[in-house]
Amino acid sequence: MGGACSRKQEQDNEDSLTRGLSRxxxxxxxxxxxxxxxxxxxxxxxLRKGECPPLLDLCIQKINEDLHLGEYDGVNDNWMGVIxxxxxxxxxxxxxxxxxxxxxxxxxxxxxSLISLNLNYxxxxxxxxxxxxxxxxxxxxxxxxxxxxxxxxxxxxxSGLVNLIKLDLERCPGIHGGLVHLRGLTKLESLNLKWCNxxxxxxxxxxxxLASLKSLEISSSKVTDFGMSFLKGLQKLALLNLEGCLxxxxxxxxxxxxxxxxxxxxxxxxxxxxxCKKFSRLENLKVLNLGFNVVTDTCLMHLKGLTKLESLNLxxxxxxxxxxxxxxxxxxxxxxxxxxxxxxxxxxHHLxxxxxxQKINLSFTMVSDGGLSKLxxxxxxxxxxxxxxxxxxxxxxxxxxxxxLTDLDLFGxxxxxxxxxxxxxxxxxxxxxxxGGALTDAGVKNIKELSSLVCLNLSQNSNLTDKTLDLxxxxxxxxxxxxxxxxxxxAGLQHLKTLxxxxxxTLESCKVTAxxxxxxxxxxxxxxxxxxxxxxxxxxxxxFLLGESEIDLIDEMGALAVLVQNR
Amino acid sequence: MKKEDxxxxxxxxxxxxxxDKEAAMVSQTIHNMLTSPGSFAEREHGEVTFPEISTxxxxxxxxxxxxHLQFASGKETEFPIExxxxxxxMMAANYLHT
Numbered sequence: 307m308g309g310a311c312s313r314k315q316e317q318d319n320e321d322s323l324t325r326g327l328s329r330x331x332x333x334x335x336x337x338x339x340x341x342x343x344x345x346x347x348x349x350x351x352x353l354r355k356g357e358c359p360p361l362l363d364l365c366i367q368k369i370n371e372d373l374h375l376g377e378y379d380g381v382n383d384n385w386m387g388v389i390x391x392x393x394x395x396x397x398x399x400x401x402x403x404x405x406x407x408x409x410x411x412x413x414x415x416x417x418x419s420l421i422s423l424n425l426n427y428x429x430x431x432x433x434x435x436x437x438x439x440x441x442x443x444x445x446x447x448x449x450x451x452x453x454x455x456x457x458x459x460x461x462x463x464x465s466g467l468v469n470l471i472k473l474d475l476e477r478c479p480g481i482h483g484g485l486v487h488l489r490g491l492t493k494l495e496s497l498n499l500k501w502c503n504x505x506x507x508x509x510x511x512x513x514x515x516l517a518s519l520k521s522l523e524i525s526s527s528k529v530t531d532f533g534m535s536f537l538k539g540l541q542k543l544a545l546l547n548l549e550g551c552l553x554x555x556x557x558x559x560x561x562x563x564x565x566x567x568x569x570x571x572x573x574x575x576x577x578x579x580x581x582c583k584k585f586s587r588l589e590n591l592k593v594l595n596l597g598f599n600v601v602t603d604t605c606l607m608h609l610k611g612l613t614k615l616e617s618l619n620l621x622x623x624x625x626x627x628x629x630x631x632x633x634x635x636x637x638x639x640x641x642x643x644x645x646x647x648x649x650x651x652x653x654x655h656h657l658x659x660x661x662x663x664q665k666i667n668l669s670f671t672m673v674s675d676g677g678l679s680k681l682x683x684x685x686x687x688x689x690x691x692x693x694x695x696x697x698x699x700x701x702x703x704x705x706x707x708x709x710x711l712t713d714l715d716l717f718g719x720x721x722x723x724x725x726x727x728x729x730x731x732x733x734x735x736x737x738x739x740x741x742g743g744a745l746t747d748a749g750v751k752n753i754k755e756l757s758s759l760v761c762l763n764l765s766q767n768s769n770l771t772d773k774t775l776d777l778x779x780x781x782x783x784x785x786x787x788x789x790x791x792x793x794x795x796x797a798g799l800q801h802l803k804t805l806x807x808x809x810x811x812t813l814e815s816c817k818v819t820a821x822x823x824x825x826x827x828x829x830x831x832x833x834x835x836x837x838x839x840x841x842x843x844x845x846x847x848x849x850f851l852l853g854e855s856e857i858d859l860i861d862e863m864g865a866l867a868v869l870v871q872n873r
Numbered sequence: 874m875k876k877e878d879x880x881x882x883x884x885x886x887x888x889x890x891x892x893d894k895e896a897a898m899v900s901q902t903i904h905n906m907l908t909s910p911g912s913f914a915e916r917e918h919g920e921v922t923f924p925e926i927s928t929x930x931x932x933x934x935x936x937x938x939x940x941h942l943q944f945a946s947g948k949e950t951e952f953p954i955e956x957x958x959x960x961x962x963m964m965a966a967n968y969l970h971t
Contacts, residue, residue, distance in 0.1 A: 358944040361937050361952075361971040365963035368954045 367395070383410035394419045402426035402449075408435035419444055426451035426474075433460025440466050446493075449474035458484030465490055474498040476523075485509045488516065496521040500547065507533030514539055525549035525571065534560040545569040549595070555581025562587040569593040573619065579604040586611050597621030597643065603629030610635065617641040621667075627653030634659060641665040645691070651677020662686055669693035669715065675701035682707045689713035693739075699725030706731060713737040717763070723749030730755060739763040747773040754778055765790035765812070772798030779804045790814035790838070796822045803830040810836040880907065881920040882935065884928040894919075896938035901970030926965050933962055937971065 359367075381404035389399065390413035397419055407430040414420065420442050425431055432455035439445070440463035448467065450456060451474055461484030464470070470491050475481055475498065482504035488494065489512045497519065499505055505527035513519065514536040522537070525547045534557040537543065544566045548557075553575055561567060568590055577599040585608040588594075594612070596605070597619045606629035609615070615636050621643050630653040633639065640662050650672035657663070658680045666681075669691045678701045681687065687708050692701065697719035705711075711732050720742045726749040729735070735756050745767040753762070754777045762784060764770060770792040778784070779801040787808060794816040802808065808831050811823070820839045827834040880897045882890045898904045906915045915921045923931060933954075940952050954962065965971075 358941055361934070361966035361969075362963060364952055364954060365959050365966055368956070368959050 381405065383407055386410040386413035390414055390417055393417060396420060398422040400424040401428060402451075404428055405430060408432055408438070411435040411438040414438060415441060418442065421445060422447040424449045425453075429454065431455065433457055436460045436463045439463065443467060444469055446470060447472040450478060451475070452477040454479060456480055456484075458482060458486075460484070461487045464488055467491070468493070470494050472496040475502060477501040479504050482506065482509060486512045488512060491516065493518055495519060495542075498523045499527065500525045502527055505529060507536075510534070510536040513537065516540065517542070519543055520566075521545040523547035524551065527551055529553065531557040531560070537561075538563045540564060542566050547571040548575060549573040551575060555584060558582075558584035558587065565590070567591065568614075571595040572599065573597040573621075575599060577601055577605075583608050585609055588612065589614065591615060593617040595619040596623060599623055601625070603632075606630070606632045609633070612636070613638070615639055619643040620647060622646040625649065627656075629653075630656040633657065636660065637662060639663055640686070643667045644671055646670045648672065650674070651680070654678075654680035657681075658683055660684065665689040665713075667691040669717075673697075675704065678704040681705065684708070685710065687711060691715040692719055693717040694719060697721075699728070702728040708732075709734070711735060712758075715739045717741045720744060721749075723752075726750075726752035729753065732756065734758055737761040741766040743767055745770065747771055747777065750774045750777045754780060757781065757783065759784060761786040763788040765792070765814075768792055770794065772801070775799070775801040781805070782807065784808055786810040788812040790816065792816055794818060799823075799826050802826065805831065807833065809833050812836075812838045814838050876919070879919065882931060883920065883922040884926055884931040885924050886928050888928040888931070890931060890935050892935050892938060896935070896942055897921075899938045899941045899971060900934075903969065923965075925968070927961070930958065930961050930965050933958060934965060934969065934971065 381401060383406055386406065389396070393416055396417045398421060399414070402424050403426065406425070406428055411431065415438055418441070421444055423439065423442070423445060426449050429452070431453060436456065443466060445467050446469050448470060456475070456478050457480045461481060464473070465487045468491060471493055473488070473494060473496070477500070479502060481502060488497075494516050495518050497513070497516070500523045502524070503526055505524055507530055510529060510533035513522070517540070519540050520542050522543060522545070526549065528551075529548070530552045531554055534553060538560050543564050546561070546564070546567060546569070549571045550573070553572070555577055558581065561570065562584065567588065570588065570591055570593065573595045574597070577596065579602055582601060582605040585605070589612060591612050592614055594609070594615060594617070598621060600623070602624045603626055606625055609618070610632040613636055616638050618633070618636075618639060618641070622645065624647075626648040627650055630649065633642070634656045637660065639660050642657070642660075642663060642665070645667045646669070648671075649668070651674050654673060654677050657666075661684070663684050664686050665688060671694060673692075673694065674696055675698055678692075681690075682704060685707075688710055690705070690708070690711060690713070693715050695718050697716065699722055701719070702721065702725050706728060709731055712734050714732065714735060714737070717739045718741065721740050722744045723746055726740075726745070729738070730752050733756065736758055738753070738756065738759060738761070741763060743766050745764060746769045750764070750770065757780075759781050760783055762778065762781070764774065765788045768791055770789060772795055774789060774792070775794060775798040778787075782804055784805050785807050787805070787810070790812050791814065794813055796818055799818065799822055802811070811831075811834060813823070818839065823837045823839065827837060878894050879891050880894050880903070882892060882897065884890070894907065898907065903921060906921060908916070926934070937952060940950070943950070
């Protein structure tokens with residue numbers, strides 16, 4: 307599997323990608339300053355009426371409303387005393403990724419006003435810790451992602467949290483049988499059970515009583531068509547994520563009885579054309595994901611009437627040019643995913659009237675340079691993925707009118723220095739990838755004026771030199787930069803000093819050492835959170851040890867570290 | 874409005890906020906600067922420079938001054954504080970005795 311394929315995996319898993327970064331960006335040492343240097347702990351947070359509160363008190367009150375300690379290093383039970391001292395003025399606590407244990411949670415018993423509690427990735431919390439929060443009946447949002455210890459028995463405390471609106475138990479493998487305790491939670495609107503592969507049809511039955519439920523995510527569980535039949539009465543259910551479940555087209559009968567259903571994810575469900583006729587009953591769908599199923603043009607025929615569709619994912623389906631004629635009337639469509647399909651230039655003809663289309667992915671399709679001319683009337687288009695070998699400079703010349711583009715992916719396309727001349731007009735570009743190998747420093751001259759760029763990937767262009775870094779040193783909006791597999795040397799790093807917003811810098815297989823990257827970060831680029839090469843490259847080690855198939859299942863470096871250790 | 878009734882507050886970046894003296898005096902620190910006998914240059918020129926306070930924060934503080942006056946006159950509204958400003962604003966409030 308090459309770089310291109312693994313990139314695709316990342317795109318599928320946007321959630322993990324953004325989270326992985328944002329969790330670390332969230333760090334801000336100044337909260338520690340607050341706990342240590344304020345010598346007036348006895349401020350009365352309940353402001354008296356009629357007396358004008360000092361600004362200082364207003365600020366302190368504001369901070370106490372929301373206590374976000376997620377991902378701070380070293381947060382453990384010792385912190386809990388301070389946190390719980392806020393008592394009933396504490397409304398929200400985020401302890402994700404901390405070392406807090408069941409004992410630490412006992413401190414929260416008196417924080418009766420708590421509305422939101424986040425204990426994601428707190429692997430030292432078990433059923434016993436859950437008991438401590440059983441009295442916090444004001445909780446509306448509770449999150450326990452990736453907890454191996456929570457069991458059906460421990461979940462009995464949920465029955466008392468009658469105000470819960472949002473419950474997140476993603477990747478909790480031990481909760482089978484525990485959903486019966488959710489039956490009385492009539493206010494529950496959102497339930498996330500993604501990646502809980504212990505969940506079966508039996509667990510669906512108690513959900514039939516959750517009349518307020520709007521969003522249900524049970525991807526990668528063992529739920530089948532039978533389990534779906536329990537959901538029939540959920541009048542408000544708008545979002546249903548069944549990605550990778552064992553359902554067939556037969557479940558569409560049950561889904562047709564969900565009047566509010568607008569967002570349906572059936573990616574990777576092994577669906578075939580068999581029974582797909584029933585899709586025509588789901589007229590209210592706005593978002594439909596059918597990626598990685600063995601459906602063909604026949605299935606697309608039954609989507610013809612779903613004219614409210616705004617987003618359609620057909621990634622890796624067996625569809626071809628003829629099938630796309632059924633989408634020509636979908637005037638509201640703004641996002642269309644056709645990656646890895648048999649669609650070619652002739653098919654694009656049917657899409658030329660989709661004036662609201664903002665995003666289209668044509669990577670790994672048969673679309674040729676000439677076919678791209680059919681896209682030139684799509685004036686709303688913002689994101690275009692043309693990662694395909696047959697696309698060349700002349701293809702770009704057909705896109706000149708698309709000046710609203712913000713994201714352009716030409717990863718595997720064969721773009722040369724000459725082709726970059728066509729990019730000059732794309733002044734709104736925020737993200738650009740050209741990794742076909744033919745680009746030299748001369749081509750980068752045309753890129754340096756694209757001052758809106760936030761993400762730039764010029765890797766695999768082995769002729770790029772330090773001159774490239776000099777040229778792009780004026781792109782101060784850059785947050786992510788990749789110039790791997792080039793002739794960049796340590797001497798070139800000095801040009802990056804101006805890129806103060808840079809958070810991710812990748813210079814693999816260049817003449818750059820980990821130490822020089824570290825120096826650059828510590829002196830000039832303090833915002834850098836991810837840089838390659840690093841002293842110990844965990845990803846490479848893990849791929850070497852585990853093989854790629856297992857890597858696909860992993861979305862976080864933390865879990866990876868554990869796996870590598872256990873090996 | 875007479876010049877004597879106003880005071881100029883200058884942020885770290887050099888932005889100038891001209892506010893009523895009455896409003897600025899909500900801050901005990903500014904109050905002391907402007908009223909204490911002796912020769913505080915601030916008192917003479919009616920100008921105070923805050924090299925440690927950014928423009929965004931100083932603007933918020935000026936808003937607070939006027940909100941405070943409004944509150945004192947009986948109009949009890951809520952003072953909005955953007956989460957991203959809270960920490961910096963708190964430091965400034967501490968310094969200004971506000």
